[in-house]
Amino acid sequence: MMPxxxxxxxxxxxxxxxxxxxxxxxxxxxxxxxxxxLWETDFMRGNKxxxxxxxxxxxGQVISKxxxxxxxxxxxxxxxxxxxxxxxxxxxxxGAELWVWFQDSVTDVDGTxxxxxxxxxxxxxxxxxxxxxxNTVQPSASFKPLGIGNVTDHRFLRYATLPREIVCxxxxxxxxxLLPCGSKAxxxxxxxxxxxxxxxxxxxxxxxxxxxQDWQCKTTSWELRQTLNVVFDLHTPGQGKLEWSLFKxxxxxxxxxxxxxxxxKIYIDxxxxxxxxxxxxxxxxxxxSQAMVLGDRRTxxxxxxxxxxxxxxxxxxxxxxxxxxxxxxxxxxxxERYVAGYGLQTGEIHTLMYNNxxxxxxxxxLLDSVPWYLRLYIHTLTVTSKGKDNKPSYIHYQPSKDRVRxxxxxxxxxLPPNSVTEVTxxxxxxxxxxxxxxxxxxxGFYVGSSVISSLVPSIVAMDTNSTREQPLFSSFFPCKEESxxxxxxxxxxxxxxxxxxxxxxxxxxxxxxxxxxxxGYGSLYxxxxxxxxxxxxxxxxAKRIANIIRKMxxxxxx
Amino acid sequence: xxGEQCCTMKILTLLSLLATHLSAxxxxxxxNAGQFFSSGHTNNWAVLVxxxxxxxxxxHVANTLSxxxxxxRLGIPDSHIVLMLADDMACNxxxxxxxxxxxxxxxxxxxxxxxxxxxxxxxxxxxxxxxRVLTGRLPxxxxxxxxxLSDDRSNILIYLTGHGGxxxxxxxxxxxxxxxxxxxxxxxxxxxxxxxxxxxxxDTCQGASMYERFYSPNLMALASSQVGEDSLxxxxxxxxxxxxxxxxxxxxxxxxxxxxPSSKANMNDLFKVxxxxxxxxxxxxxxxxFLRDPGSALITDFFGSVRKVEITMETIxxxxxxxxxxxxxxxxxxxxxxxxxx
Numbered sequence: 001m002m003p004x005x006x007x008x009x010x011x012x013x014x015x016x017x018x019x020x021x022x023x024x025x026x027x028x029x030x031x032x033x034x035x036x037x038l039w040e041t042d043f044m045r046g047n048k049x050x051x052x053x054x055x056x057x058x059x060g061q062v063i064s065k066x067x068x069x070x071x072x073x074x075x076x077x078x079x080x081x082x083x084x085x086x087x088x089x090x091x092x093x094x095g096a097e098l099w100v101w102f103q104d105s106v107t108d109v110d111g112t113x114x115x116x117x118x119x120x121x122x123x124x125x126x127x128x129x130x131x132x133x134x135n136t137v138q139p140s141a142s143f144k145p146l147g148i149g150n151v152t153d154h155r156f157l158r159y160a161t162l163p164r165e166i167v168c169x170x171x172x173x174x175x176x177x178l179l180p181c182g183s184k185a186x187x188x189x190x191x192x193x194x195x196x197x198x199x200x201x202x203x204x205x206x207x208x209x210x211x212x213q214d215w216q217c218k219t220t221s222w223e224l225r226q227t228l229n230v231v232f233d234l235h236t237p238g239q240g241k242l243e244w245s246l247f248k249x250x251x252x253x254x255x256x257x258x259x260x261x262x263x264x265k266i267y268i269d270x271x272x273x274x275x276x277x278x279x280x281x282x283x284x285x286x287x288x289s290q291a292m293v294l295g296d297r298r299t300x301x302x303x304x305x306x307x308x309x310x311x312x313x314x315x316x317x318x319x320x321x322x323x324x325x326x327x328x329x330x331x332x333x334x335x336e337r338y339v340a341g342y343g344l345q346t347g348e349i350h351t352l353m354y355n356n357x358x359x360x361x362x363x364x365x366l367l368d369s370v371p372w373y374l375r376l377y378i379h380t381l382t383v384t385s386k387g388k389d390n391k392p393s394y395i396h397y398q399p400s401k402d403r404v405r406x407x408x409x410x411x412x413x414x415l416p417p418n419s420v421t422e423v424t425x426x427x428x429x430x431x432x433x434x435x436x437x438x439x440x441x442x443x444g445f446y447v448g449s450s451v452i453s454s455l456v457p458s459i460v461a462m463d464t465n466s467t468r469e470q471p472l473f474s475s476f477f478p479c480k481e482e483s484x485x486x487x488x489x490x491x492x493x494x495x496x497x498x499x500x501x502x503x504x505x506x507x508x509x510x511x512x513x514x515x516x517x518x519x520g521y522g523s524l525y526x527x528x529x530x531x532x533x534x535x536x537x538x539x540x541x542a543k544r545i546a547n548i549i550r551k552m553x554x555x556x557x558x
Numbered sequence: 559x560x561g562e563q564c565c566t567m568k569i570l571t572l573l574s575l576l577a578t579h580l581s582a583x584x585x586x587x588x589x590n591a592g593q594f595f596s597s598g599h600t601n602n603w604a605v606l607v608x609x610x611x612x613x614x615x616x617x618h619v620a621n622t623l624s625x626x627x628x629x630x631r632l633g634i635p636d637s638h639i640v641l642m643l644a645d646d647m648a649c650n651x652x653x654x655x656x657x658x659x660x661x662x663x664x665x666x667x668x669x670x671x672x673x674x675x676x677x678x679x680x681x682x683x684x685x686x687x688x689x690r691v692l693t694g695r696l697p698x699x700x701x702x703x704x705x706x707l708s709d710d711r712s713n714i715l716i717y718l719t720g721h722g723g724x725x726x727x728x729x730x731x732x733x734x735x736x737x738x739x740x741x742x743x744x745x746x747x748x749x750x751x752x753x754x755x756x757x758x759x760x761d762t763c764q765g766a767s768m769y770e771r772f773y774s775p776n777l778m779a780l781a782s783s784q785v786g787e788d789s790l791x792x793x794x795x796x797x798x799x800x801x802x803x804x805x806x807x808x809x810x811x812x813x814x815x816x817x818x819p820s821s822k823a824n825m826n827d828l829f830k831v832x833x834x835x836x837x838x839x840x841x842x843x844x845x846x847x848f849l850r851d852p853g854s855a856l857i858t859d860f861f862g863s864v865r866k867v868e869i870t871m872e873t874i875x876x877x878x879x880x881x882x883x884x885x886x887x888x889x890x891x892x893x894x895x896x897x898x899x900x
Contacts, residue, residue, distance in 0.1 A: 077649065115699045122701020125675050127682050161761060168649035169657050170676040192670055197649050197657040439611055439730040503732075 012221075013039040013054045015180050015261045017187045018472050020300075022269040023321065024231070025328030026084040028200060029244050033187060033228040034472040035179055040213065044103065055224060056178040058123055063208065063222070066116045069156070070145050073120065074205035077167040077197070079492055082334045084483040088295045089473045090227050091344040092203045092448035093490040096126055096165035097099040101145050102156040113158045114304065125170045128162070134372060135448070136160040137408040140396045142367040142453050143324040144516065146478060147209030148220060161369070163493035167202065169193040174202050178226060179258075186305070187266075190250040191228065201231040203413040206521025207476075222349035225476070255320040257305035262307040267471060268321065271298040282323040283312060293474040295458030295485045296329065300471075330356045332456050333415075337449075337491035341523075344429060344499040346372075351423040351450055351491060355415035357457065362484075363393070365416045366423065370407040370447055372400040373430040373498060380426040385409070386419050402430075429498050455484040540551060599713040602863040603706060604629045604639045607688060609720030609729045611645040611773045616800040617791050618660050619647045621719040621761055621807040623669040628814040629715065633864030640691055640706055644720075644730050654797055661803050661811060663795040665774050677704050685735045692716075693746045710751035715759070715860045719807065722762030724785055725770075741771040748774040755848070757860040761806045763788040766842040778825065778848040778855070782806030782832070783839035805837045814863035817857050819864055827850035 015037050020071035022030045052060055062068065074092040098117065106112050113136065121128035140154050146366040172193050176183040183191055196202055207225040232249055247253055257264035261427045267289065270279050303310050303317065311317050334354040341347035353364060370376055378397060383390045394412035398405075415421050438445075461482040463470070477486040539547070539558075547557040592619045598801040606629070626641055648659050659670040665892040678687060690696050691706050708714055713884045720727055726734040747753055758779040760768050765781030770777065782789040782804070791801035792808045803811075817823055829843050829852070858864045 065892040118697075118699040119701050122677075122703045123678070125677065125703075127678075127680055164680075166646045166649055166680065168646055169670060169672065170674050170679070171675050173675055194655075194668075198655075439732040525656070 013037060015054045015258070016263040016386050016472065017258060017261050018263070018265045018267065019187050019190075019482060020267045020269065020471075020473050021319070021321070023242070023244070023323050024085045027242055028085065028231050028233045029249065029321075030085065030088075030229070030231050031249065032089050032230075032473060033191070033226075034476075035188070035226040036472055037224045038211070038221050039224075040219060043222065044105075054180045055222070057255050059178065059206070059208065059224065061482060062116070062119055062123070063557060066112050066119075067103040067106045068100055068116070068208070069103050069149060069210065070147055071098075071208040072100070072146075072205070073098045073124070074203060075126065075165065075167040075171050076203040078199070078201035078203075080201055080490070082331050082489065085231065086230055086328055087331050087487065089293070090203075090205065090229060090476060091488045091490055092205060092229075093161060093163070093385070093451070094493055095161060095163035095446070096167075097159075097161045098128065098131065099143050099157065099159040101149065102158075104153065104156060106156065109156060109158065112132070115402055117160075122261070124174055126165060126476065128165075130162060131160040133405050134403060135162070135369070136408060137369045137398075139367055139408070139410060141394070141410055141412070142451055145209070146207075146476075147211050147223070148217065149210070151173070159369070163446040163448045167204070168197065172196065172204065175206070175226065175228075181258035185256055186261060186264055187254070188258070189254065189418045190246070190252055192251055195250050196230055198232050199228070200233045202311075203227075203229045225472070242324070243320070243322045246318050253316045254305065255311065255316050261306070265471070266303040266305065266319065267300040267473070268303075268319065269298055270301050271296075280320075282320045283317075284397065285310075289471065291471055291474045292460060292463050294487070295332070295456060295460065295462070297460045323531075331368065332357050333454055333487055333489055335450070335452050335489050335491045337440060337494065339494050339496055340424075344497060346426065346428050347496065348426045349376075349447075349494070350422055353413070353415060353420070353421045353423070353452060355417060355419055357417050359417050360457045361414055361416045362414055362457055365453050366409075366411045367451040367453070368407070368409040370400070370409070370427070371445070372402050372404070372406055373432060373445070374407075374427045374447065374496065375400070375430055376409075377426045377428070378409075381409075381423070382425075383413060383423050385416050385421040390414070390416075390421060429496070431499055434501060434503070437503075441498070443498045444495040444497045447496060449490040449493050452489045452491070454487055454489075455481075456487045458485050472494075564803065598711065599859065600711040601708070602634050602638060602713050602715070602860070603708045604634055604715040604717070605642075605691065606639065606640040606646060606715075606717045607683065607719070607812055609644055609683060609718065609727060611730045613645075613647070613650060613652050614800050615645070615720075616647050616659070616798070617803050618719045619643055619645065620661055620669060620803045622717065623659050623674075624661050624667075624803070624807060624811040625717045625759075625814075626674070627669050627671065628811065628817075632817065632819055632858060634861075634863040635701065636675045638863070639675075640678070640704065641674075641676050642683045642688065642691075643676050644683040646798075652799075660795070660798070661808065663793055663802060665795075675703070681730075685705065685729050685733050685739075688729075688735065689739065689743050690890065692743045692752075694750065694752060706752070708752050711754050712752070713860050714753045714756045716756065717759045717761075718768075719761040719804070722760070722764060722768065724764045724767045727760070727762055727768060735766045737771045740768060741773060744772060744777060745774045748776075755850075755855075755859070759810075761789060761804050765789060769844050772844070772847060775847055776849055777844075778852065779844040780828065781842045784842050787839040806832050806839075806841060809836055814857075814861065817861065819856060819858060819862050821856070823857045825855045825857070828857060 017035045020032045024030050037054050041049055043049060043060065044067065049060060049064065074097050076092045076094050079094050080088050080091065091308055098120070100113065100116065102109055102112060114132065117128045117131040137159050138154055138157060139159055143157060143159055145153060172191065176188060176191060179188050181188060184191060205227045207227070210220050211223045213219040213221055268281055270281065281301055285301050285303055287304065289302045291298055291300065291301045332355070335352065336358065337349065337351045339347050340350055351366065356362065383392055390413060392411040392413045396410040398408040400407040413421060462479045462485050464479050464482055479485060543558060550557050599613045606622050606626050608618045610618040626639065629639060647653060648657050657670065657694060661667050661669050694706060696705055700749040705838045718727060725737045728734050744756065750886060755776045758769060764783060764785050766784045769779035769781060790805050792805045794801045808885060813831045830854065832841050834840050
């Protein structure tokens with residue numbers, strides 16, 4: 001290939017794809033896809049970037065036009081059951097979630113945020129244009145940047161969720177089109193919507209952030225991660241071993257890696273059984289890898305799709321896994337939320353946070369964003385652990401303003417070891433104006449999930465060297481210290497009923513009122529104002545002619 | 559002498575035959591060429607709207623998706639289709655087969671497919687948004703995929719389905735659009751030169767009432783039933799539990815499945831779709847505002863995106879250098895088409 005003489009060196013870009021398959025304790029199977037593109041370029045420079053290769057152009061234009069520093073958007077269908085499935089590699093709340101850090105050169109953050117949500121709604125075919133000031137908050141302590149960035153002025157952070165947002169093939173289609181190989185080669189051929197949406201949990205996300213390329217952070221590059229997490233449930237429970245294969249899960253097998261990928265790997269979690277007694281994976285592989293993920297050292301069988309021998313003589317890879325389900329490590333942090341109370345006037349929100357560590361306590365940051373039509377009474381806020389009052393060391397509360405902004409409550413709570421901490425707050429339901437109701441108001445109104453962020457103590461020493469070659473699933477959250485790892489847990493969204501008027505009422509009232517007015521008032525009016533006159537019957541023809549002659553003569557008529 | 563005369567006579571007859579043949583074929587070429595440029599449009603757009611919410615209105619979403627599928631198959635790209643679905647049936651929790659929408663109880667045809675882009679979904683499908691899309695009066699931050707960027711040489715197909723009555727169409731069980739509003743919206747489009755020709759198809763009860771008030775030129779309208787008649791649904795599926803499609807659109811889909819991009823079927827064939835024996839209601843149509851003869855309007859003029867290729871004999875000079883962004887100079891031998899981004 002002839003080198004093209006040009007004054008500007010071509011920026012380096014790199015694409016990696018990986019799939020992690022992890023059988024879960026409940027018999028379900030968890031598959032997590034990650035596609036990462038790294039590009040050494042600067043969107044914020046004066047020159048506009050014009051030549052895109054692996055990085056999708058639509059997202060590059062969004063970053064430069066709206067001066068975005070970090071963008072995280074996820075679309076989730078289903079709720080992650082932490083107690084049955086453990087911790088996910090990448091947590092996400094049901095519905096759509098979007099949080100963005102803007103560059104500090106942006107002057108009007110709210111205006112830029114509104115335009116950004118509209119553009120993203122076009123790119124992902126989602127109704128993100130419903131994100132406005134009534135469901136956007138500015139967290140003061142949660143959602144610190146996940147990429148590099150010294151500035152933590154929270155004026156440039158915006159967070160919003162749409163718990164009602166539906167995820168279906170129309171969101172998957174544009175997501176797949178952002179990949180360099182599309183859905184034509186590599187791991188993305190497995191992404192068939194009929195199988196992916198027939199699952200217990202489906203979540204697709206896009207994460208964009210600047211990262212360091214080396215230890216001293218002399219060069220930075222932009223990282224785009226597209227992730228897809230899906231949990232398939234078991235259809236044929238039987239005795240003995242449970243069996244899964246790629247073809248059964250995705251109705252396709254793999255034939256090649258994406259030619260543009262520098263690395264294309266499949267990891268199968270075989271930690272529970274290194275000897276191979278409980279587990280059976282075929283075709284067998286001798287490649288093993290260990291990784292520190294979610295506070296635990298896990299062992300994985302690795303299949304490298306860039307090597308031709310992985311596909312064998314049949315030129316197709318169909319992984320078959322047989323295993324016996326075993327006990328699961330209890331997750332250290334777990335949360336639930338529900339609405340208590342009765343009637344359509346008042347209620348109470350209860351959030352429970354479980355610390356399952358036997359002897360360590362750790363602090364968690366709870367973020368609650370409640371819409372304005374549930375008026376919270378903050379003086380009734382109580383935080384109790386083991387029956388005793390537990391005063392949070394940091395509370396940030398921004399009250400709501402009707403039809404302008406929602407409630408924002410952030411608290412730093414220390415969870416004692418092996419305990420349940422309960423946060424309760426009472427609220428009153430507001431009556432909306434009749435034009436503000438959705439077309440189906442009897443369904444109820446959604447309140448977005450609470451977010452609990454925490455540094456959880458880990459059993460094994462975590463790896464803090466961020467530039468070493470690590471599998472993608474273990475390098476998403478930056479690890480700053482060895483003794484703990486970062487975890488984010490989302491609670492369930494709430495569905496509350498608001499007092500709903502009878503929408504047929506105006507029509508019925510108009511009919512009834514008009515009838516009453518017409519019959520009642522009309523009759524009365526006639527009775528009072530009508531006067532009666534006696535009228536002669538009309539005379540016969542002869543009499544009429546006689547009257548005419550008498551008029552002509554000037555004589556009074558008969 | 560006789561032989562020579564005979565020969566010249568033969569040659570003359572041959573020549574005259576050849577001449578008439580040539581003139582006949584040249585007339586044919588001219589006729590073909592004339593037909594080539596007769597419709598006058600250069601691009602195609604489609605606005606497909608389903609206005610019903612709730613699971614038991616599955617058939618309205620299936621109606622819209624089947625027209626979407628046909629239109630895409632015949633060549634109109636996603637960037638030129640504005641698809642509005644008021645509710646989600648494919649990933650609805652009541653759907654026993656997620657990510658599918660079927661048109662027939664045999665479940666052969668998944669009209670939802672694997673490559674679908676819905677531009678307006680859920681609560682966004684309102685009368686106001688629909689009229690704004692038609693007239694182009696959208697807020698400045700609306701993305702391109704949600705706009706109808708047609709010009710005066712666009713042929714637009716508009717398909718509406720849902721529950722309707724005499725003179726109105728119900729949106730999401732909470733608001734209505736009247737036939738007067740629709741006629742005025744089309745007049746606005748005509749004044750702003752937003753269409754060349756417009757085909758309006760409606761599949762609702764008493765659908766003919768919706769096109770009674772049109773008064774702008776170049777409109778052709780089809781409806782599934784006359785005023786006073788109900789449009790009926792086709793057949794239910796016992797596994798899914800609801801009616802899968804409406805009769806008129808079912809037979810329309812059957813008709814369109816036989817159309818391919820080079821098909822010569824015209825509008826008169828479309829008027830014959832779903833006679834009373836199949837549809838139970840009487841489909842109606844209106845062509846008095848359409849300036850061309852409906853028999854000369856091809857189905858692919860509205861449902862497909864058949865590009866006209868104009869041959870030119872002019873030469874264009876490409877040897878001047880074209881400056882590139884990074885400062886290097888190419889020899890201009892590559893032609894960069896005006897970009898149509900994703």
